[in-house]
Each structure stands twice: as structure tokens, then as C-alpha cells.
Amino acid sequence: ARPAAGAATPAQANPWAPARTLGRILAMIVFAAAVLGYIAFANFLINQAIVLTILACGLFLIDVVVQDGAEALLHPDSPVGVWLVGMVGLRRSMLAQTIVVIQGLARVAILVVAATAVLEPWGVQSQDMFRTLRAAYFGYAVGGVTLSLSSLIAAAVVFGIALFVTRVIQNWLRSRLLPQTRLDPGVGNSISTIFGYVGALVAVLLAGAQIGLDAQKFALVAGGLSVGIGFGLQTIANNFVSGLILLWERGIRVGDWVVVGAEQGFVRRINARSTEIETLDRATLIVPNSMLVTGAVKNWVLNDRVGRIIVMINVAYESDVEAVRDLMLAAAKAQELVLAIPAPTVQFSEFGDWALKFTLVCFVDDIETAERTKSDINFDILRRMREADIRIPYPQFGQIRPGAK
Structure with missing residues (x-):
């Protein structure tokens, strides 16, 4: 019958079981050698078992110190880890990878020492092993390049x-x-x-x-x-060089509001291969750098961050056009973010088929505030028009103008 799911196996329940089994086998070999008269061989096995046990305990302690020490020293929440993340800019995942590499290299070194100690009594001299390692360590020079x-x-x-x-x-x-x-x-x-x-x-x-x-x-x-x-690798090289051009010419910079095709958003990062643009709906658009260099890109804030606001309204033909102009100017000047220079202006745009059309033009210091300021102006204009009893007509199809025959 198979053990139940989640139940610990004997090896998991007792991690020392393999060592205990090996000890029993060694004791049986020593006993058999002594009974058969091979006293020197039995003595050799006992001495090697004692030496290797002491060495194994020492190497085990060193391994525990290195494994736990690397984890405690380079953990992202440790003082050293916090410093590396904050000052150097290393990512938490990179710290975790560094810990694994250090632990792996330490275990490789421990295994080399253990293998040397185990093989030396059986005729494999440590000098020979170190000579081989030394040759690999110092290597050979080929064409002026030292490969070692x-x-x-x-x-x-x-x-x-x-x-x-x-x-x-x-x-x-x-x-x-x-x-x-x-x-x-x-x-x-x-x-x-x-x-x-x-x-x-x-x-x-x-x-x-x-x-x-x-x-x-x-x-x-x-x-x-x-x-x-x-x-x-033409595309990769092209994008990399295009990224350098973007950084050098600064036609597109981090923080700029750009329009690429049907998408628009803020440039968050210019990488070696691509540029990250955060769209207005908080999505991330990955654009190859070559597209930004060779394609048409609209940059709202290349020269300055001043933004223009345009508000268009329709009023009935019987309305007082002077009052319409005054209330639209008053609504724009009531907003703190609207610039006084250039001053807001109202244009009588058109005699429409069913309404008179007016356009308010004003400016804000930062284009990122333009949409919110425009919304506030729309609220204020509608409130003032209702207070002044100025009517906004509905489209009338089939009638050109009031009173027209």
C-alpha cells in the first residue's frame, strides 16, 4: 500500500537514516575484516571513519554558516539588503538570485574539499588533483587571450x-x-x-x-x-541605436505626454530596446524605439507644458450675444488655473442653421490640468446660462432659421 498523501517518508522523518545505514554497513565490514584476520584493514577503516566523520561535521557546520549567513546578510529585508535595494538600485529578485549563487558556489567548494579528503587515502593524491586544478586555473594563452x-x-x-x-x-x-x-x-x-x-x-x-x-x-x-x-539582429541594433538617439535629441523625454497612432499617454521609461508609455487608462504600451524615431509622434509638452482649452457652445438666435460673451469670459476667469496672459477670448464662430455658435479659448500652465479645468468651466458656463435664462437650442432639422420661409 502507498503512503497517504502528505505523509512523511522514512527518509524525511529521520534525515540521519542514510548516515545510520552507512555506519551499519561499515561496522559489518570492519567486523568481517577482523574475523577474517585483516586487522590492519579493519584498523584503517576505523581511522578513516573517525577522520571523515570529524571532517564531515566540520564541513556541515561551515555549510550551515554559509547558507544561513548569506540568507541573513543579503535578504531584501536585512540592513545590507535594504541598502543594496535603496542605494544601488538592485531588485529584490536579484538579491535572491545572488543568495542562491553564493550558496551554490560554497557547496561546490565544500564538495571539492570533501572529495579530496575521501580519495586521498585510496591512492589519489591531493597533489595530483591540485595540479590538475592548477592547470585549469591558470589556463593557456591562445593568440594573446588567456583562457583559464x-x-x-x-x-x-x-x-x-x-x-x-x-x-x-x-x-x-x-x-x-x-x-x-x-x-x-x-x-x-x-x-x-x-x-x-x-x-x-x-x-x-x-x-x-x-x-x-x-x-x-x-x-x-x-x-x-x-x-x-x-x-x-538588425531590429535589435536598430532599436538600440534609436534609443540612444531619443536620449540624445530628447525629442521624447520621460514624463512627456505623447500620442502614438491611436494611443496616447505619458512616457515612463526609455529602455535600450523599447519605450514604456502609460496610457490614460493606466495600461502600459510597449513601443519599439525605432517606431518613435522614424514614425510620426505628437508630443504635447516638447517646448512647454502650456495647454489650450477650447469650449464651444450653441445658443438660440434670440439670445443676447454680449451677455453670452461676458458670462463665458467670467466662467474662464473664475478658474484659478486659467492663465491671465494670454487672456481668455470668446469668438463668435458661426451663424448656424439652428443656433449661434461661440468658442471660448483659454490657456492653463500645465496641460495635464486642462481636461479637469475644462470640465469646471463647462459646469460654470451652464450654471450662468441658466441663471441668465439663455437657452441652448436643440437641433432642428427641416427648418433653416427661425422665421425663415
């Missing part, structure tokens, strides 16, 4: 440190220095993003120098990559 474990580790460490310093400075620019200047948020984002790209490039160059890749060799690598770009 040590050079790769050094390159990875240098790249990580350079990228870490770049992210620290980039986060400092974005959160501390640039907000204290008179630069708008779009310019600040362009500066910090371009600095991040430059820092990543410097990190790659420094890491390449650790394995012997100089500028000439990087040029050869770039030439090889150009072939790959020509075959299958």
Missing part, C-alpha cells in the same frame, strides 16, 4: 565591481544630484541612462583586459558581431 578559470573569475569580478560602481553612481545621479539642478526630469533621465550605458561599456572593456582582449581584439569581435547583426 583564474582569468575568467578575474574578468567576472572586475565586470561586477565596475557595473556595481556604475549603478551606485547612476542611482546617486538620479535620486540625489539631478533633482537638485534646474534640469527637467526628462533631461535627468537621459543623463543617468547614458551614463549607465557608458559604465557598462567600460565594465566590458575592463573585464576583457583581464583575459587579454585589447581594443584591437574588441574591434575584431565587433566585426564578427556585425555579421550576426546583418543576418538576424
Whole structure:
């Protein structure tokens, strides 16, 4: 019969069961060797069992310290984790991945030490193993490039440190220095993003120098990559270069209100490949950078953030047009967000078939407040028209004008 679902297996109930079974097997072997007269072999097994038990306990304690220490030190809620998330800009998921990598590397090192200690008494000398590891560690030089474990580790460490310093400075620019200047948020984002790209490039160059890749060799690598770009990476390269153009020309900046095709919204982030636009219904529109560079984009706030408000109303032919103009101007001037310069104006737009048409034009300092201000003006105009007994006619089809034959 199978165990019930959720029930613990014997190995799960007692994690020491495999070690206990191995001990029993070793005791049986030692006893059999002693009975058969192989006293030296039995003594050898006992001594190795004692040494390996002590070594296993020590390595187990080291493993526990490393596993729990890495978890406690780099946890996103720990002081170090909070600092890395806040100051460096690392994501919580990246911290979790770093913890797993550190724990995995520590266990690999512990397993190497354990394997060396176990195999040495059986004729596999640690010097031979370390000699093999040393050859792999220091590696071989091929064409001026050193391919070895040590050079790769050094390159990875240098790249990580350079990228870490770049992210620290980039986060400092974005959160501390640039907000204290008179630069708008779009310019600040362009500066910090371009600095991040430059820092990543410097990190790659420094890491390449650790394995012997100089500028000439990087040029050869770039030439090889150009072939790959020509075959299958044209779109990615085009979008990346377009992203650099957007950051440099600043025709579209973070925080701008743009219209792309049938969608419009605010630019939230310009990435290496695409730009994130938050639409007015709070959705995120992912637009390739090349589309923003080569296509038609309407930017409401490129030169300034001043927005225009247009309110059109229809009144009956018998209405007092002077009173209509005055109440529309009064409704616009009553709003605190409407600019005094340029002053609101009312235009007598048209003699319609069934109504007189007027247009109110005014401006606000920030286009993001235009729709709300327009709504307040509409409420106020309707209230004033009802108080002044000015009628808004309904469309009349089949009659050109009142009194017309």
C-alpha cells in the first residue's frame, strides 16, 4: 500500500537514516575484516571513519554558516539588503538570485574539499588533483587571450565591481544630484541612462583586459558581431541605436505626454530596446524605439507644458450675444488655473442653421490640468446660462432659421 498523501517518508522523518545505514554497513565490514584476520584493514577503516566523520561535521557546520549567513546578510529585508535595494538600485529578485549563487558556489567548494579528503587515502593524491586544478586555473594563452578559470573569475569580478560602481553612481545621479539642478526630469533621465550605458561599456572593456582582449581584439569581435547583426539582429541594433538617439535629441523625454497612432499617454521609461508609455487608462504600451524615431509622434509638452482649452457652445438666435460673451469670459476667469496672459477670448464662430455658435479659448500652465479645468468651466458656463435664462437650442432639422420661409 502507498503512503497517504502528505505523509512523511522514512527518509524525511529521520534525515540521519542514510548516515545510520552507512555506519551499519561499515561496522559489518570492519567486523568481517577482523574475523577474517585483516586487522590492519579493519584498523584503517576505523581511522578513516573517525577522520571523515570529524571532517564531515566540520564541513556541515561551515555549510550551515554559509547558507544561513548569506540568507541573513543579503535578504531584501536585512540592513545590507535594504541598502543594496535603496542605494544601488538592485531588485529584490536579484538579491535572491545572488543568495542562491553564493550558496551554490560554497557547496561546490565544500564538495571539492570533501572529495579530496575521501580519495586521498585510496591512492589519489591531493597533489595530483591540485595540479590538475592548477592547470585549469591558470589556463593557456591562445593568440594573446588567456583562457583559464583564474582569468575568467578575474574578468567576472572586475565586470561586477565596475557595473556595481556604475549603478551606485547612476542611482546617486538620479535620486540625489539631478533633482537638485534646474534640469527637467526628462533631461535627468537621459543623463543617468547614458551614463549607465557608458559604465557598462567600460565594465566590458575592463573585464576583457583581464583575459587579454585589447581594443584591437574588441574591434575584431565587433566585426564578427556585425555579421550576426546583418543576418538576424538588425531590429535589435536598430532599436538600440534609436534609443540612444531619443536620449540624445530628447525629442521624447520621460514624463512627456505623447500620442502614438491611436494611443496616447505619458512616457515612463526609455529602455535600450523599447519605450514604456502609460496610457490614460493606466495600461502600459510597449513601443519599439525605432517606431518613435522614424514614425510620426505628437508630443504635447516638447517646448512647454502650456495647454489650450477650447469650449464651444450653441445658443438660440434670440439670445443676447454680449451677455453670452461676458458670462463665458467670467466662467474662464473664475478658474484659478486659467492663465491671465494670454487672456481668455470668446469668438463668435458661426451663424448656424439652428443656433449661434461661440468658442471660448483659454490657456492653463500645465496641460495635464486642462481636461479637469475644462470640465469646471463647462459646469460654470451652464450654471450662468441658466441663471441668465439663455437657452441652448436643440437641433432642428427641416427648418433653416427661425422665421425663415
